[in-house]
Amino acid sequence: MKRKLYIGLISLLGCALLGGCADSGSGSSTQVAESTQEETGSSDDGVVTLTIWAEEANFDLYNQMIESFKQQYPGTQFEFKLELNADADTKKNVLGDIHNAGDIFTFADDQLSSLVAGGALAKVPNASEVKAANVEGAVNACSINDIMYAYPMSADNGYFLYYDKRYFTEEDVKTLDGILNVAAANGKKFSMEWTSGWYMYSFFGNTGLEFGINDDGVTNHCNWNTTEGSITGVDVTQSLLTIGTHPGFANISDSEFVANVQNGTVIAGVSGVWNAMEIQAAWGADYGAVKLPTYTVAGQQVQMSSFVGYKMVGVNAYSEHVDWALKFADWITNEQNQTLRFEVRNQGPSNINAAASDAVQKVPAIQAVMEQSEFGVLQRVGNNYWEPFTPYGETLVAGNPNGLELQEIIDTLVAGITASTVN
Numbered sequence: 001m002k003r004k005l006y007i008g009l010i011s012l013l014g015c016a017l018l019g020g021c022a023d024s025g026s027g028s029s030t031q032v033a034e035s036t037q038e039e040t041g042s043s044d045d046g047v048v049t050l051t052i053w054a055e056e057a058n059f060d061l062y063n064q065m066i067e068s069f070k071q072q073y074p075g076t077q078f079e080f081k082l083e084l085n086a087d088a089d090t091k092k093n094v095l096g097d098i099h100n101a102g103d104i105f106t107f108a109d110d111q112l113s114s115l116v117a118g119g120a121l122a123k124v125p126n127a128s129e130v131k132a133a134n135v136e137g138a139v140n141a142c143s144i145n146d147i148m149y150a151y152p153m154s155a156d157n158g159y160f161l162y163y164d165k166r167y168f169t170e171e172d173v174k175t176l177d178g179i180l181n182v183a184a185a186n187g188k189k190f191s192m193e194w195t196s197g198w199y200m201y202s203f204f205g206n207t208g209l210e211f212g213i214n215d216d217g218v219t220n221h222c223n224w225n226t227t228e229g230s231i232t233g234v235d236v237t238q239s240l241l242t243i244g245t246h247p248g249f250a251n252i253s254d255s256e257f258v259a260n261v262q263n264g265t266v267i268a269g270v271s272g273v274w275n276a277m278e279i280q281a282a283w284g285a286d287y288g289a290v291k292l293p294t295y296t297v298a299g300q301q302v303q304m305s306s307f308v309g310y311k312m313v314g315v316n317a318y319s320e321h322v323d324w325a326l327k328f329a330d331w332i333t334n335e336q337n338q339t340l341r342f343e344v345r346n347q348g349p350s351n352i353n354a355a356a357s358d359a360v361q362k363v364p365a366i367q368a369v370m371e372q373s374e375f376g377v378l379q380r381v382g383n384n385y386w387e388p389f390t391p392y393g394e395t396l397v398a399g400n401p402n403g404l405e406l407q408e409i410i411d412t413l414v415a416g417i418t419a420s421t422v423n
Contacts, residue, residue, distance in 0.1 A: 091115055182248070199254075205305025205375075
């Protein structure tokens with residue numbers, strides 16, 4: 001796999017084994033640190049070579065973590081290589097060429113099942129310590145059948161409401177009706193990406209309608225088009241048609257959200273912590289972030305749901321130095337380094353102690369995603385979930401220009417989501 005971008009991270013430390021490892025007191029790494037060099041599979045020349053797959057924005061952060069790891073094991077010779085890899089592409093790239101994949105890589109929780117099914121991940125050897133150190137949701141996200149296959153890294157991969165306090169009161173942002181009315185009254189917009197099944201799930205998740213991935217791990221079951229119950233698929237679709245055509249609403253992609261905040265068009269919107277720094281720069285002291293609001297459906301106020309997600313670090317089961325790779329994965333996800341990741345990249349920790357720090361508690365975006373997680377579910381979807389939302393969202397935002405029956409619109413969405421063939 002010729003995608004390599006080496007960042008001059010070749011570190012050779014003294015060959016002499018200096019005895020016991022230093023105690024950092026910063027998480028579960030010290031429990032893993034007790035193996036001897038022979039047990040951890042160092043090569044014949046004494047050099048442990050580890051390749052890390054990461055996004056370029058995190059390279060400087062990894063450099064710091066690598067230096068502290070070398071200090072933790074001063075008697076071992078390491079060669080670290082950083083290679084460019086998007087977290088979103090980890091599953092595809094690992095399973096596409098597992099023997100040439102990185103030793104350590106990061107990915108979102110929705111990729112775990114496929115990586116485990118493909119035999120790509122080494123099990124976490126110190127699972128009990130890792131479970132005790134991290135929030136339950138992150139632990140569950142890293143586990144299948146109560147077996148941990150990855151180390152929790154962050155607990156902020158979800159979405160919530162950003163708003164400009166110059167326009168909204170705390171009462172306004174409790175309901176989507178209130179948000180839309182304030183936006184329209186000021187000639188501004190509330191934005192959300194309606195061609196994305198990730199965001200659109202929020203309107204279905206707390207209605208009593210059912211959705212999930214089947215046991216085959218590929219296809220979905222979904223009854224969002226039911227005509228029975230206190231809230232039906234037509235009820236949700238009608239509400240979305242009303243919202244989508246409201247003068248205070250704009251269907252804006254997540255990539256365009258920040259630009260529209262910066263130019264003053266958007267004064268509230270649904271997004272995630274990855275945009276927090278830019279939103280804060282645009283709104284300054286008026287930057288607000290809270291859980292998603294309620295919305296009106298079938299004459300009721302229903303709390304908007306969400307997919308909640310976690311980032312994690314996995315170790316290639318075929319790594320030449322799998323035990324050292326596991327030690328490094330444990331190290332970069334411990335309390336010390338989750339705190340560092342928050343300080344450098346503003347990413348929300350999954351480590352219980354790191355998340356409880358005063359600094360984390362003061363970040364509105366991180367607090368908002370944690371508050372919203374109470375109303376969210378782990379993203380576990382089959383292959384055909386995503387594409388049907390593009391025509392569904394576009395039709396409703398356009399005001400149903402072809403005059404289709406709402407039942408037909410929701411039937412088409414569900415048929416696409418539950419299709420047995422893989423797109």
